[in-house]
Amino acid sequence: MTTTLPPDHDRAPSERTGRRRPVVAALALTVLVLGVVVGLLVLTPAATPGGGSPTALPTSAPAATTSPSSSQPTPTAGTVTTTPTPTTVTPSVPADAVTAVWPTGAVPTRYTDPVAAARGFAVDMAAFADPVLGAFRTGDSRSGEVEVRPAPDGPVTTVFVRLLGDGTWWVLGAATADVTLDTPAAGDLIAGTAELSGTALAFEGTVDVRILDDTTATLATSVVTGGGDVPRPFRGVFPLDGPAAPHGTVLLTTASAADGSTWTASAVRVGLAP
Numbered sequence: 676m677t678t679t680l681p682p683d684h685d686r687a688p689s690e691r692t693g694r695r696r697p698v699v700a701a702l703a704l705t706v707l708v709l710g711v712v713v714g715l716l717v718l719t720p721a722a723t724p725g726g727g728s729p730t731a732l733p734t735s736a737p738a739a740t741t742s743p744s745s746s747q748p749t750p751t752a753g754t755v756t757t758t759p760t761p762t763t764v765t766p767s768v769p770a771d772a773v774t775a776v777w778p779t780g781a782v783p784t785r786y787t788d789p790v791a792a793a794r795g796f797a798v799d800m801a802a803f804a805d806p807v808l809g810a811f812r813t814g815d816s817r818s819g820e821v822e823v824r825p826a827p828d829g830p831v832t833t834v835f836v837r838l839l840g841d842g843t844w845w846v847l848g849a850a851t852a853d854v855t856l857d858t859p860a861a862g863d864l865i866a867g868t869a870e871l872s873g874t875a876l877a878f879e880g881t882v883d884v885r886i887l888d889d890t891t892a893t894l895a896t897s898v899v900t901g902g903g904d905v906p907r908p909f910r911g912v913f914p915l916d917g918p919a920a921p922h923g924t925v926l927l928t929t930a931s932a933a934d935g936s937t938w939t940a941s942a943v944r945v946g947l948a949p
Contacts, residue, residue, distance in 0.1 A: 767841065774862075775837075775845035776800070776924040776942045779889040785843040792844040793821035793834040801832075801849070801928060801940040811836070823849075825931060825938050832940045851939040854882055854901070854927050859945050866948040869913045869925065875901025877929040878938070882909060884927055888947055889920035899927075918947035 777796040786792035809822035899909035
């Protein structure tokens with residue numbers, strides 16, 4: 676019987692051991708090197724994207740800034756800002772306004788509409804509380820009339836209007852069937868004392884009288900008495916308190932029995948003398 680042995684079987688144990696020591700040493704060295712490399716990788720900080728050193732984070736957020744609004748400029752030193760002062764220019768009075776009772780020369784209002792002119796007279800001069808205005812009725816190319824009532828079913832006051840030289844509408848006078856003024860007539864001159872006569876139908880026969888000059892100053896205030904049931908004649912004499920303008924208006928009004936507000940009105944343009 677033949678037995679086959681390994682190639683080094685016939686060698687001594689010490690000789691086989693000596694051949695394995697270099698291999699073990701090489702493996703140990705390799706493990707050591709790998710350990711060093713891994714340690715270095717652990718200790719080295721990760722690189723930032725794009726290369727270079729990591730950037731430290733800011734410790735606080737930057738302060739916000741506000742730009743001045745373009746619509747609100749910042750004033751500079753020494754600059755004084757002032758607000759323009761509005762100026763009021765009184766419109767001129769055309770020469771032919773010498774025949775008009777409203778607006779007077781002291782009133783800056785002007786009217787581009789005849790109905791508006793009639794309303795201005797009714798409210799601001801004759802003191803109607805809430806007048807009802809009719810349509811403008813043409814008399815000629817520059818003149819006409821507007822009906823004014825104190826209420827829809829109230830008596831009519833006819834307001835005469837005219838387009839004057841400045842291109843605006845003026846009131847030349849007013850009339851009502853309830854009050855007829857015979858004297859003075861339109862255009863008459865009153866000197867010192869006004870003598871009024873006519874006929875009237877009014878509540879309790881009472882007609883209020885005011886005589887004004889073109890500065891809107893009241894030269895006389897009184898009453899005359901007509902009829903309370905039918906029209907009756909009236910007469911009155913009134914001294915004038917020194918007119919400041921050469922022209923003015925005699926204004927007669929009747930009152931409502933319900934509340935005393937203006938019911939009808941009559942207005943006549945006159946000349947004035949001291």
